[in-house]
Amino acid sequence: MDGGKFFGAFRASSGITDAVVLNHVPVGCNWGAAIFKTTSNQFDMRHACTVMHEREIVFGGEDALREALIRADELYDTPILLVIAGDAPSIIGDDVGAVVNSVTLDAEVMWMEAAGFKGSMRDGYEEALTHLAGLMNESDMIENSVNLIGFSPDDFKVDADVKEIKRLLRDAGVEVNSVISKCSLEQFKKAPAAELNVVLGQGSKLAEHMKIEFGVPYLEMEYPYGLEGTTQLTSAISEELGTGHEPEFDIEPFKKVYLYLHELYGTPVSIIGDFHAEAMANFLNWELGFNVEVSARNVDDYFEFEEGVRNSNTTILFGSSFEQNIARTLDIPLIRFCYPVFDNVCVYDDAPYAGFRGAVCLTEAIINTVMSYG
Amino acid sequence: MEMSKHDMANDDGSPLREIFRDRVFNGIHQGTTWQFHRYGINCKLSGSVYAVSEIEGAIPLIHGPSGCAFHQRLTPRKMYAPIYNLPCTDLNENDVIYGGEDKLRDNINEVYRRFHPSLIAVLPTCVSGLVGDDVSGVITELDLPCDLLHVPSEGFAHRSRESLDMIMRDYAESWKDPSRSPAYDLRGCGHEEVMFSIVDQLMEEQEIVENLVNIESFGRFTYGFRSELREIKHIFGAMGVSVNLTLPTCTVEEIKRAPAAELNIVTRNLRWAERMKARFGNDYIRKWFFYFGLDGVEKFYHDAASKLGLDGEADDAIRREKTQSLQELEKYRNIFARDDFAVSTQGFFFTPYLARIYATDLKLPIKYLCVDMQLLKALNISEETIEVMITNMQEAFEEWDLKFEVITNPTLDEMSEIAKKVDHVLSDRITPPIYEKGGGVGVTDISATRYLLFRTGFSGIVVFGKYLNRELNTGKTGQNHREPIISRFNYDKIYYPMLDDNRCSASREMWSGMWSMKSEGCDNNGRR
Structure with a gap:
């Protein structure tokens, strides 16, 4: 099941880490978007809403939005307010742009229309980033630097994964300029300084936009799960930038559990998720030797996926917290790796799932889950 | 389910x-x-x-x-x-x-x-x-x-800020005179709409069975629900009353047969029960705050018996259950009587009645009752309502002849001084970690076990007494030398446990202000 365009826009916008997101919506949309974001970062409260109520539905929500903008400007210490107009104002026809233009505030204001019924979460993410690209400044190019595009602040393991990818690229002589969308406004504005954009699963519209507007070329790569996936990413970037780096990885940690890996070889598994799913399936298949029986994306028919898993020999399920019900019904373990994860936390940023270290952590998590399950 | x-x-x-x-x-x-x-x-x-x-x-x-x-x-x-x-x-x-x-x-x-x-x-x-x-x-x-x-569940028709404020004020007005208990509901909570819809669209006319009751429940959401339900069934059973079902935690077929019950026991909203009464003739009784405590529980079962036409007939069964609990409680009361206590609690619907359980049922010799009213501000309760609550609470304590000193919103330093003057400080809210900051005030945390005191049964208070006695004997209540990680953070002075962080406080204030604007009769600043 897809979260819809509003969720995608919210996730992209709240990735500007010093921005405040003002949701022009009734209370429920605001709550829903925030509740998934805050499970693993409970004090990162940078969102508010206009509390659209029956009165706004009947008379319009423009006054409420104006009031909210003024209040937010007074209350928050933020360089920018990002207004996201959801389903209700879209239907009743609030003129959000006119309201935004009618107020003079200390903070910069940018608004976007993202009614949930008008597209998928991916659509919302892509459009929001493209919209935000209007904030970017022409900058002098920093040699051997890249932007990493495709992240959201509520992705599972996002901090650890970014840290690991940065470490690997640093070893390859590559500097990470901006992580989108997981960076400050200033870093976002300076994104055009990168020599190369690297799109990891989503954000290709922004990359295309930046190529046209700022001449920054881009690579589209899979999310770097596993030894092979990580090698592909670092090699491709290195080749594109001409840094001539040959990535090296250490398989010694895997030796410590090689007998367990033997026993798990050939394990039938199933997987569902956003763009992370395909890369994860490749790792499980190519490197752990699992048999991926059913593989699906969030936008696919969930019932078909569920039925497929039930009719398969799946013994480990990979997905989000939403898959716990299938796992419980089939009495098999669930490895959570992609959004939304609301029943596991990841607060330690040295235990990634991405990169070479991530391959080890992921393998450890799988073995531990299996061994403690029975 | x-x-x-x-x-x-x-x-x-x-x-x-x-x-x-x-x-x-x-x-x-x-x-x-x-x-x-x-x-x-x-x-x-x-x-x-x-x-x-x-x-x-x-x-x-x-x-x-x-x-x-x-x-x-x-x-x-x-x-x-x-x-x-x-x-x-x-x-x-x-x-x-x-x-x-x-x-x-x-x-x-x-x-x-x-x-x-x-x-x-x-x-x-x-x-x-x-x-x-x-x-x-x-x-x-x-x-x-x-x-x-x-089920009409459109999200924009949610409740307004003032509904909770008004209910809270009405509760405070009724603490001394329970006949004034508020008779309206929290509009737009979604649960109420389902309850009303199932009465209107699912339930079917039944022949009413004597001495049969339905119980509105929140299932596992209510801590300790299963054992409470067991006791309710046990007491009703001793009175000759059977439980038909718990609503809405039951099957669809059971819902259809719900009107067979003579009486509905309402936990939260009245609207569905009133509708059942109008459609099918089932009477109802609501579990108000004054049904807390040993006397309150006794009154509840008497009132239910009265509604079922069992006046007098159920007295023996109710008295037996209460007497047994009193006997079991006696030894703990004697132990508690040796020491002095301070109790830290929060201002809410039930506060005076909870304090009365501590002082009257458990016979804790309370010197100080520390009441935190700050939580109410977080719920957008107005200053005027908070004032009414404080005044009425004090008056209720005087009327009940409870001699402890009431201290409203004590600071950490004040709590520290209070702790020096008593043998034990109990806290039934989530503040104990902050009291431990810098090895500060030693507090016995009863925030989880206090749920035993809200039950529609006598045994919860006994179990609580037994637990408290054991905790006091472990020596944890003296000066504490732990330094839990959560005690090391800086918290907002009013909205504990919100961190002292601009993002949190601004988001809280933003919500509070915008929500206030949705109240009827308020201007754009949420003022009436």
Whole structure:
């Protein structure tokens, strides 16, 4: 099941880490978007809403939005307010742009229309980033630097994964300029300084936009799960930038559990998720030797996926917290790796799932889950 | 209704263990959600999703865009058990223009084909509400071998800030005179809408069976619900009264037969019970705050007996249960009488009656009752209402001849001084970690076990007494030398446990201000 365009826009916008997101919506949309974001970062409260109520539905929500903008400007210490107009104002026809233009505030204001019924979460993410690209400044190019595009602040393991990818690229002589969308406004504005954009699963519209507007070329790569996936990413970037780096990885940690890996070889598994799913399936298949029986994306028919898993020999399920019900019904373990994860936390940023270290952590998590399950 | 491993493992008969298990396994989710209420409230739709999910064999069908179903799977009242089976009509732009009724019809059929449920509850959203889809019309024309329910759950029709303020004030007014208990509901919580809908659309005329009762419940959401229900059934059984079902935690067929009960026991909202009375003639009794404590529980069963026409007949059974509990409690009372206590509690609907349990039922020699009213500010309760609560609480204590000193919103330093003047400080709210800052005030945490005191039964107070006695004997209540990690953070002075962080405080104030504006009779600043 897809979260819809509003969720995608919210996730992209709240990735500007010093921005405040003002949701022009009734209370429920605001709550829903925030509740998934805050499970693993409970004090990162940078969102508010206009509390659209029956009165706004009947008379319009423009006054409420104006009031909210003024209040937010007074209350928050933020360089920018990002207004996201959801389903209700879209239907009743609030003129959000006119309201935004009618107020003079200390903070910069940018608004976007993202009614949930008008597209998928991916659509919302892509459009929001493209919209935000209007904030970017022409900058002098920093040699051997890249932007990493495709992240959201509520992705599972996002901090650890970014840290690991940065470490690997640093070893390859590559500097990470901006992580989108997981960076400050200033870093976002300076994104055009990168020599190369690297799109990891989503954000290709922004990359295309930046190529046209700022001449920054881009690579589209899979999310770097596993030894092979990580090698592909670092090699491709290195080749594109001409840094001539040959990535090296250490398989010694895997030796410590090689007998367990033997026993798990050939394990039938199933997987569902956003763009992370395909890369994860490749790792499980190519490197752990699992048999991926059913593989699906969030936008696919969930019932078909569920039925497929039930009719398969799946013994480990990979997905989000939403898959716990299938796992419980089939009495098999669930490895959570992609959004939304609301029943596991990841607060330690040295235990990634991405990169070479991530391959080890992921393998450890799988073995531990299996061994403690029975 | 989802049944987790915890549900099954959690029924070993120990009420105390059940409380702690619920606190840990539910509380880790629910507690966080309550704190997030400082920054917003959930959708009315989520209350409806929760209530429908309690009905065995029912499937909620969201009539709206996919995003609604996506996030409503995680409903605040059931964070411990997400609603995994939550189909949705997935309305798109085309449906917004041309209407979503055809899609709804197709989806109802599809949901039946996939799940074969006993009931499909259609829950419209803001979008289908704005488009004006005729949900009732669609349901009426469909012919399926299951029941269909329409619950008006459009998210924009949620409750306003003033509703809670008004209810809180009315409660405070009624503390001394319970006959003035408020008789209106929290509008737009979603749960209420489901209850009303099932009365109107599902229940069927039955021959009323004498001495049969229905109980409104919140299932696992209420810590220790199972053992409480066991005791309620036990006491009613001794009175010659049977429990028909718990609403809405039951099957669809049971809901249809609900009007067979002579009496409904209402836990939260009255509207559904009033509707049942009007439609089927079932009387009701609401579990008010004054039914707390040994005398309160006794009164509850007497009042229920009276409603059932059992005046006098049930007296012996009720007296026996109460006497047994009093006898068991006596030894703990004697032990508690040797020491002095300070109790830290929070201002809420039930505060005076909870304090009375400590002082009268448990006979704790309380020197200081420290009442934190700050929580109420976080709930947007007005200063005027808080003043009324403080005044009426004091007057109630005087009338009940409770001699302790009431200290409102004590600071950490004041708590530290108070702690020096007593043998034990108890806290029934979530503040003990902050008292431990810098090895400060040693506090016995009774925030989980206090749930035993709110029960419609006598034994909870006994179990609490036994637990407290054991805790006091462990010597934990002296000066503490621990330094828990959570005691090392800086917290907001008013809205504990919110961190002292601009983002948190600004988001809280933002929500509070915007929500206040939605109250009737308020100006744009939320002022009346």
